[in-house]
Amino acid sequence: MDLVSTASALAALDLETADRHVVxxxxxxxxxxIRMAHAVELEADLRLVALAEADPTINPEHLDAEATGRxxxxxxxxxxxxxxxQTLPHLRALLAAGTVGVEHLDxxxxxxxxxxxxxxxxxxEQEEQLARLAPHLTAEEFRTRLDAAVRDIEGDDGADxxxxxxxxxxxxxxxGRDGMWNIHGRYDAERAISLxxxxxxxxxxxxxxxxxxxxxxxxxxxxxxxxxxxxADLMLGVGGSSGRPEFVVTIDExxxxxxxxxxxxxxxxRGIHVPIEAxxxxxxxxxxxxxxxxxxGVVVRQGRPVPTLDQLRDSLxxxxxxxxxxxxxxxxxDQRRALRAMYRSxxxxxxxxxxxxxxxxxxxxxxxxxxxxxxxxxPLCKHHHDRLHAERWEVExxxxxxxxxxxxxxxxxxxxxxxxxxx
Numbered sequence: 231m232d233l234v235s236t237a238s239a240l241a242a243l244d245l246e247t248a249d250r251h252v253v254x255x256x257x258x259x260x261x262x263x264i265r266m267a268h269a270v271e272l273e274a275d276l277r278l279v280a281l282a283e284a285d286p287t288i289n290p291e292h293l294d295a296e297a298t299g300r301x302x303x304x305x306x307x308x309x310x311x312x313x314x315x316q317t318l319p320h321l322r323a324l325l326a327a328g329t330v331g332v333e334h335l336d337x338x339x340x341x342x343x344x345x346x347x348x349x350x351x352x353x354x355e356q357e358e359q360l361a362r363l364a365p366h367l368t369a370e371e372f373r374t375r376l377d378a379a380v381r382d383i384e385g386d387d388g389a390d391x392x393x394x395x396x397x398x399x400x401x402x403x404x405x406g407r408d409g410m411w412n413i414h415g416r417y418d419a420e421r422a423i424s425l426x427x428x429x430x431x432x433x434x435x436x437x438x439x440x441x442x443x444x445x446x447x448x449x450x451x452x453x454x455x456x457x458x459x460x461x462a463d464l465m466l467g468v469g470g471s472s473g474r475p476e477f478v479v480t481i482d483e484x485x486x487x488x489x490x491x492x493x494x495x496x497x498x499x500r501g502i503h504v505p506i507e508a509x510x511x512x513x514x515x516x517x518x519x520x521x522x523x524x525x526x527g528v529v530v531r532q533g534r535p536v537p538t539l540d541q542l543r544d545s546l547x548x549x550x551x552x553x554x555x556x557x558x559x560x561x562x563x564d565q566r567r568a569l570r571a572m573y574r575s576x577x578x579x580x581x582x583x584x585x586x587x588x589x590x591x592x593x594x595x596x597x598x599x600x601x602x603x604x605x606x607x608x609p610l611c612k613h614h615h616d617r618l619h620a621e622r623w624e625v626e627x628x629x630x631x632x633x634x635x636x637x638x639x640x641x642x643x644x645x646x647x648x649x650x651x652x653x
Contacts, residue, residue: 233266262328269326275312314339320361333369341376352383370582387505419504423477426499430586432460449612480571495652497574500584520545521571526630527649529568553603561590561607569609572648576611579645583611591615593627
């Protein structure tokens with residue numbers, strides 16, 4: 231289906247009387263049409279670049295901005311995207327067919343830039359193979375797959391990349407036209423995992439404290455609001471935080487001891503990648519929490535924190551309680567650790583909000599007599615937690631933690647056990 235026939239099919243739909251199947255078809259066609267339009271835009275920008283090579287009076291960025299009404303910076307970004315895509319024929323063809331989005335092309339371009347120049351041709355050699363996977367993966371999943379390819383090419387699990395990141399850290403501040411003070415920082419992955427945890431804790435403290443009158447109602451804006459206040463608290467030394475910086479890494483014992491293997495489970499948070507060698511070095515100042523999971527990725531036992539790897543098994547002989555019944559309302563630290571060991575992201579299917587940004591939700595509402603037991607807790611991002619309550623979702627969490635969600639008795643979504651998030 232080409233761009234014209236896709237537009238015609240979309241125009242033929244009557245959305246005023248449409249059922250959910252027709253509406254879904256309309257969204258699919260719209261997405262396809264947008265992608266095809268992006269492909270045309272990409273080719274037009276590439277043609278501007280080619281014309282500029284022959285005629286120095288042509289400025290591609292200026293013409294793009296003039297034609298689209300974009301700001302000069304956004305026009306420059308569009309030209310850069312087109313130039314980067316010039317070496318990606320298979321992904322460009324898929325974009326033209328509407329089966330992948332520009333986000334997939336951007337992910338490939340970002341992966342290319344993360345490699346040293348001498349290694350980039352090796353990733354380009356895999357473009358056709360990776361393009362075959364792209365239509366079946368979200369942009370985020372495609373980035374994860376590209377990150378694995380980059381690590382294979384680097385051959386050092388990203389150690390050289392981490393060194394380059396350390397040289398590129400920086401921060402800048404400016405005051406916008408609205409009078410708001412802005413800050414933008416760039417940090418290497420090793421520093422980031424400690425900063426992420428510090429900011430998470432400061433944000434949580436703000437969330438559980440007194441809410442200012444100007445707190446936004448929208449759950450996503452509210453999270454950004456408390457995160458900004460949490461960052462200000464950290465910068466001003468508010469809250470009395472002290473001691474060594476904390477970081478949370480989910481990693482299997484074999485990987486930590488011996489390096490990556492086919493079934494490695496490593497998560498440093500929000501797409502952060504830290505080489506195993508660096509994690510092993512950091513382990514000298516870490517505490518370890520042993521967690522045993524079954525084939526579905528469900529926690530069956532969890533030990534107390536210990537200072538050395540050699541004490542892991544002894545710790546499991548004295549497991550921590552993961553069920554508290556009605557003795558406490560909020561999830562314990564041990565329960566939160568168990569959830570983080572099971573999940574990478576929000577428990578709602580398709581949501582890629584990282585587990586660190588989620589809160590344990592009682593499947594059986596506490597107000598209705600529910601218990602604070604691990605088998606009845608599900609990590610949800612603030613957006614889906616609010617939706618669940620507002621739309622009165624009925625949630626069933628099976629023994630393997632497969633999820634079934636209904637609304638007014640009608641099935642609206644399902645997902646498999648948490649092990650699938652680590653595939």
